[in-house]
Amino acid sequence: MEVASISAEKILSFIQGGDLIDVTTIAKSNPDLLARATTYSLNNKVYHRERLCKAILALITYAPKDYRNVAWALIQMVPFSHLLHIMDVIDKKENTRRLRLAIAVKIANTPQNDIIRAFFISPTNFRKMFSYLYLPREYVNDKKINHPNYSLAYKLSQLSMIDAMKELNLTPADLVRTYKIPLHLVMQWVQTPKEAYELAKISTPDDFVRHARWFRTILGDDEFERIAISKIEKVKDPFSFLSIRQHLEETEALTPKLSKVLEERAEKVLDEIAKSVNLGNLALIVDVSGSMWEALEITDKLYEVFSRMTRITHLIAFREYAFTVSREQLRSLEPDGTTSIGSAILLLAQQLKEKPIDLQAIILVSDLCENTAPYLKDSLKLLEKFGSPPIVVIHCGSRCNLKIDYPHAKIPVDSFHPRLIKDIVANIARLTAKVSEEKEITKVVKERRPILEELGRVELPRRPAETLKPGYLERLLCS
Structure with missing residues (x-):
């Protein structure tokens, strides 16, 4: 693929999970367009997490100095749990001192709740970030690290999930309720029926029904059915239930009574939609x-x-x-x-x-x-x-x-x-x-394809001057 043939739309498509491109070559030949497309996608929260990380890695590794600094600033803008996907796409030659500094600063400036959330969402990548990138652990230039956020992150990287929950005095329900950890990730750490019951009470109707077999096995039929009926009355996404209902029945996740309640609820919603769209x-x-x-x-x-x-x-x-x-x-x-x-x-x-x-x-x-x-x-x-x-x-x-x-x-x-x-x-x-023209729709959002002029108005983030001074990381982590 020739560099000249790659348009802004192609780069945006790559970042948002579509067309594959040689992002390394683009970072070298047209870093401004790559930086603007990356910033645009990040600002508008329309991106594939791994692709966004790959674009930032290309910029911080292969682009000219000014755009390497833009990438440094972009790292500070990415939600920390999303940034962990760097570990899924990084090449050995991209493991640079500049990247390590940017991520260490990002960790230090990330609120503790976000650090905890990132750890429980992707513990493997969280630990790998410290080990593979050779991030500072307890010392920088023989000086003890005392930054509370950074110290918490390193401590978590050394713990198992169960030990981390004990250290932080957290229950599985706390992870879902306070830290917004997806239910399917938390279920593996449930150790008692009481913890399962607490999860059942706070879970969304959609999540509860998707994991109905698991809840029914642990809670027993009577308790499961009582909770399930109350959940189904509040269901927000009946289409999901329609698609998985047969599977749940085949695996004995639903009782006959619950299946009937679910069917009645789905029929009402579909009737309403059918009337509205004709x-x-x-x-x-x-x-x-x-x-x-x-x-x-x-x-x-x-x-x-x-x-x-x-x-x-x-x-x-x-x-x-x-x-x-x-x-x-x-x-x-x-x-x-x-x-x-x-x-x-x-x-x-x-x-x-x-x-x-x-x-x-x-x-x-x-x-x-x-x-x-x-x-x-x-x-x-x-x-x-x-x-x-x-x-x-x-x-x-x-x-x-x-x-x-x-x-x-x-x-x-x-x-x-x-x-x-x-x-x-x-x-x-x-x-x-009304189908009069082709409309491309992504799996998450309706995508508006911006023109070059719109990308030209994107303001690129700037790396703070103080972070370029010698000894900055030591002062940040050890002061």
């Missing part, structure tokens, strides 16, 4: 060519939701050829073969000709990496006879950049998680109402 007939097309496991999983979840909200008139799968399937057959398919997206459109057009029906939209779940005729571009014109229903692409897997000269929208999804269903369904409902 969806028409939909066709659902899924890519089952080689390695498309994500497409199968996403399609199964989407079918369950949309079949409750509207009528799915066509369910079509394709590899090098297309075929009609039932939902039950879809679940038994295994990805295999080459990819002919056009074959699915051709089959849909044939079925519409044989049995005319008004389609509001076509939902296509695919990576768009077609390699076998008939191709998509050659078969789209067949849909003109049937009102040109817009295509909503659930863009998963390898995500090839296929140009689609037809009314459509794309919803990129890197990897499926049940909580994404709400976002996917909400965006599909919106986009099928």
